[in-house]
Amino acid sequence: MATLSPLLKQATPVLAERGEGVYLYDGDGRRYLDFTAGIGVTNTGHCHPRVVEAAQKQVATLIHGQYTTVMHRPLLRLVEALGDVLPPALDSVFFLNSGSEAVEASIRLARHATGRQNIVVFHGSFHGRTMGAAALTTAGTKFRAGIGPLMPGAVVAPFPQAYRYGWDEDEAVRFALRELDYVLATTSPAADTAAFMVEPVLGEGGYIPAPPAFLEGLRERADRHGVLLIVDEVQTGYGRTGEFWGHEHSAMRPDVLITAKGLASGFPLSAIAAPASIMEKAWPGSQGGTYGGNAVSCAAALATLEVVRDEGLVANAARLGARLNDGLRKVAADHPVIGDVRGLGLMQAGEFTTPDGEPDAATAQRAHRAAADRGLLLLTCGAFGNVVRLIPPLVVNEQQIDEGLALWADAVAEATA
Numbered sequence: 096m097a098t099l100s101p102l103l104k105q106a107t108p109v110l111a112e113r114g115e116g117v118y119l120y121d122g123d124g125r126r127y128l129d130f131t132a133g134i135g136v137t138n139t140g141h142c143h144p145r146v147v148e149a150a151q152k153q154v155a156t157l158i159h160g161q162y163t164t165v166m167h168r169p170l171l172r173l174v175e176a177l178g179d180v181l182p183p184a185l186d187s188v189f190f191l192n193s194g195s196e197a198v199e200a201s202i203r204l205a206r207h208a209t210g211r212q213n214i215v216v217f218h219g220s221f222h223g224r225t226m227g228a229a230a231l232t233t234a235g236t237k238f239r240a241g242i243g244p245l246m247p248g249a250v251v252a253p254f255p256q257a258y259r260y261g262w263d264e265d266e267a268v269r270f271a272l273r274e275l276d277y278v279l280a281t282t283s284p285a286a287d288t289a290a291f292m293v294e295p296v297l298g299e300g301g302y303i304p305a306p307p308a309f310l311e312g313l314r315e316r317a318d319r320h321g322v323l324l325i326v327d328e329v330q331t332g333y334g335r336t337g338e339f340w341g342h343e344h345s346a347m348r349p350d351v352l353i354t355a356k357g358l359a360s361g362f363p364l365s366a367i368a369a370p371a372s373i374m375e376k377a378w379p380g381s382q383g384g385t386y387g388g389n390a391v392s393c394a395a396a397l398a399t400l401e402v403v404r405d406e407g408l409v410a411n412a413a414r415l416g417a418r419l420n421d422g423l424r425k426v427a428a429d430h431p432v433i434g435d436v437r438g439l440g441l442m443q444a445g446e447f448t449t450p451d452g453e454p455d456a457a458t459a460q461r462a463h464r465a466a467a468d469r470g471l472l473l474l475t476c477g478a479f480g481n482v483v484r485l486i487p488p489l490v491v492n493e494q495q496i497d498e499g500l501a502l503w504a505d506a507v508a509e510a511t512a
Contacts, residue, residue, distance in 0.1 A: 106131070106474050107467045114141025117491050119472065128499050129472045130487045135298075135330045135442070138357035139402045140490040146360045146398045153394035162190070162388040169393035176400050177368070180339055182348050187374035190366045190388035194329035194355035195223025197365040198292075200382065201351050202227050202246075204369065205290040205323050208376040212247070213283040215275070215291045215322075217254035219300025219478070222292065222327055231292060234299035235478045250283040254297065255309050258435040258446065264306050272312040285320035290351070292325040295341030295439075301477035302437060302444035302484050304336075307345035314347040323373070325351040329365070330442070333357030334403055334489050337413030337440030344439060360399045364392035408489040415496050416440035419485060422500035430507050432458050441491065444484040446477065454479035461510035462503075471502040 109127055111119045117140055119127045132138065139146055153169060160167040174188050191197050202214055214231060221234040230246035232238045239245060252275045255267035279285050291313050297303040317324040326349035331341025335357060338344055350373060355365035403409065420436065420443055427433035427445060432455060434448035447459040459481045466473050476482050
């Protein structure tokens with residue numbers, strides 16, 4: 096008898112039977128408030144009727160039309176629709192299945208377009224588990240240990256983690272940019288550097304927003320040195336942070352953008368976007384794949400875009416994200432074990448630390464479990480597992496935010512009793 100790999104550990108004890116909006120239901124009919132959203136995937140909520148309808152209709156028409164063999168209309172319509180939400184300069188799109196695949200494609204594109212090898216990433220980054228993406232991932236050793244040698248050309252520079260360093264944001268930004276300049280002077284000369292790759296908010300690395308001044312400093316250095324700036328919007332895209340793209344909290348504009356998770360409301364689809372002048376520098380045969388741009392996924396992605404637009408989900412994320420952050424700060428004020436609360440939009444987290452500032456993963460895990468026992472599903476992250484993140488679907492309302500905060504307050508009280 097076959098079984099699942101023993102390494103596939105569940106973050107919660109739930110065996111989900113169905114989902115609706117912000118809720119999941121188990122076989123006994125118990126309802127759970129899902130503040131994981133499939134790790135930031137179900138931005139339109141579980142089984143949004145318009146997404147379901149679009150997918151069902153497409154399944155009955157054309158399931159798979161491999162896009163380097165034949166073309167299909169859902170893919171062409173999606174390309175056109177993305178043109179309305181992508182930064183104007185990014186007018187060429189390539190589709191894949193997962194975030195890791197899109198990261199790999201962006202590495203290949205950056206190296207082809209520049210003739211250079213090195214990719215600079217930032218401490219706490221998560222870009223995936225495939226071999227190239229894992230080499231660029233520094234959110235924890237578990238993503239890269241035991242598989243070496245890793246892809247050459249991956250270079251790591253500091254990320255402005257103000258809370259970790261014990262500094263204010265301005266000082267952390269100055270440090271990170273100064274150290275990036277030092278990396279370019281000592282480890283990865285500009286003439287060998289193809290790209291900087293950055294998340295607008297560190298995901299697995301602890302839900303730490305990149306300060307606008309840091310992103311703008313990367314843009315200035317990329318322009319100065321002829322380096323491409325790749326923005327990994329796999330988790331931050333599609334309204335999650337209260338702007339359609341996470342980088343839009345700053346004046347920075349990317350050369351290459353990676354998107355996945357929220358793109359198709361749970362159907363496997365990812366993409367990279369770049370100016371045609373960059374995309375055309377990819378070598379023949381370097382872009383393709385059997386399932387990329389699947390017709391059903393593209394139909395779901397089109398419906399997702401319509402729901403995000405018609406229901407005002409980006410504005411909802413900004414408004415209710417502020418409500419969630421305020422509530423989390425009130426809980427933290429009553430429980431000093433939560434040393435920091437941070438996030439953008441509906442991408443929020445609390446970091447658990449001991450009185451002397453060391454990571455407190457044990458209390459974070461207790462709070463996480465206590466929340467699940469009460470019917471609130473959450474996830475942990477951070478290199479030490481001491482950060483609890485809250486990522487509700489963007490369709491969440493005020494009552495559901497307040498319900499989640501009340502459950503969270505009770506869970507933290509139990510964990511610290």
